[in-house]
Amino acid sequence: MKIHFEASACVGHGRCYALAPEVYDADDQGHCIVKFEVVPPELEAQARAGAANCPEAALAVEDGLSGGARAASARPSG
Ligand code: SF4
Numbered sequence: 001m002k003i004h005f006e007a008s009a010c011v012g013h014g015r016c017y018a019l020a021p022e023v024y025d026a027d028d029q030g031h032c033i034v035k036f037e038v039v040p041p042e043l044e045a046q047a048r049a050g051a052a053n054c055p056e057a058a059l060a061v062e063d064g065l066s067g068g069a070r071a072a073s074a075r076p077s078g
Helices: 015-019 041-052
Strands: 002-005 024-026 032-034 059-062
Touching: 002 032, 015 024, 015 032, 015 041, 041 059
Parallel strands: none
Antiparallel strands: 002 059, 024 032
16 A cells, blocks of 8 residues: 655644554644555554545555565566
């Protein structure tokens, strides 16, 4: 799973990091910081809850990319 964060839409309600502190953090002004480029499987539920509760729709999750599956980069064969 990946998280898409639209920084210009974030106004700093803090719902994301209040609900999912292991996935989202706050900067000095209370705006969201996304901690992961690819969310570990055990934190996907938190990531989803935080994104779903953003009143500004600044967060969206993209399924289908597991943390482990993307870790290894493709090697050229031969
Ligand atoms: S809940 Fe949404 S608007 Fe509020 S800090 Fe998080 S991303 Fe920003």
